[in-house]
Amino acid sequence: MTTARRDTYTPETLLSVAVQVFNQRGYDGTSMEHLSRAAGISKSSIYHHVSGKEDLLRRAVSRALDGLFAILEEPGAREGRPVDILEHVVRRMVEVLISELPYVTLLLRVRGNTATERWALERRRDFDHRVAELLKAAAADGDVRADVEMRLVTRLVFGMINSIVEWYRPDARGATGREVADAVVRLVFSGLRGD
């Protein structure tokens, strides 16, 4: 005998369950049945909150994307030399990635099979482009080294930051978001050999 849990979900709390299932099974591999089992409520209860699986995906990746785009509106991203703005943005990207870990993880795994996924990829590309523009402006100022191609640098820096979702686990003994952000900023801007 199974007892259905009483539906005390809001769209937000339902979202956190859905994101976990999406990250475990992959979005394509997740059915409404899987979501219903993980949440412990019926499919029709889920439809009471959201219009379906793609609606949940849209809300989840929006949370990640809104967190990333909000960085560009912060004072530290609006004033100063491009290289310093870039440093602020890199630091905050790491912090947002860690504070919104499951949502950003999902965003980074989006494939492009549905309209929502293609929309998310498009917004991700917009964000990456904004960061690449900052890097170009810093290079034009002579504030970053000129002996590495900027497209390569963008790829490598995003590669380093995005790889954090593969190993970072929030846990009392591990590094905090701030410590990881410090490490990334020091490594990316000053390198291992130091200032």
Added chain:
Amino acid sequence: MTTARRDTYTPETLLSVAVQVFNQRGYDGTSMEHLSRAAGISKSSIYHHVSGKEDLLRRAVSRALDGLFAILEEPGAREGRPVDILEHVVRRMVEVLISELPYVTLLLRVRGNTATERWALERRRDFDHRVAELLKAAAADGDVRADVEMRLVTRLVFGMINSIVEWYRPDARGATGREVADAVVRLVFSGLRGD
């Protein structure tokens, strides 16, 4: 009517077909039937060359692992200060990753569901450990910055290097392995702001 291609494979050429299929479908999602179709020869012809799917996986990840471990035997990895050895190893890791791209891609996606996968993960951990030891030795010499935790640095540098498999495509207009290796070494050791 289908015409079976004449079996002119060697274990090595069969391997390159298998690795492509593994990378596309995932190792778990690949059957001997998929391999037989991709190679255009019968399953029994495949069994003539190798003992099965797991044998192909073992050969493929061995090729990647042997390439990585061979770096540690190179003269540049055996003499000099640890920080310079580390720089040599990082450069060569990028070059090997790019010259053996499909094999390293497969290695990085191994999950651990079979004995062969667990063996591959174990050897990968050995390799990562050897690199982490070099970093520690360089830190003990005072040759790398002391204000970032070495475990974090190891994760981030491997994250940057391993992310290359996600975007690097060998193509006449793109960066060569050497250019990507130069960019990684400059970024990791001297940082964006330059020497």
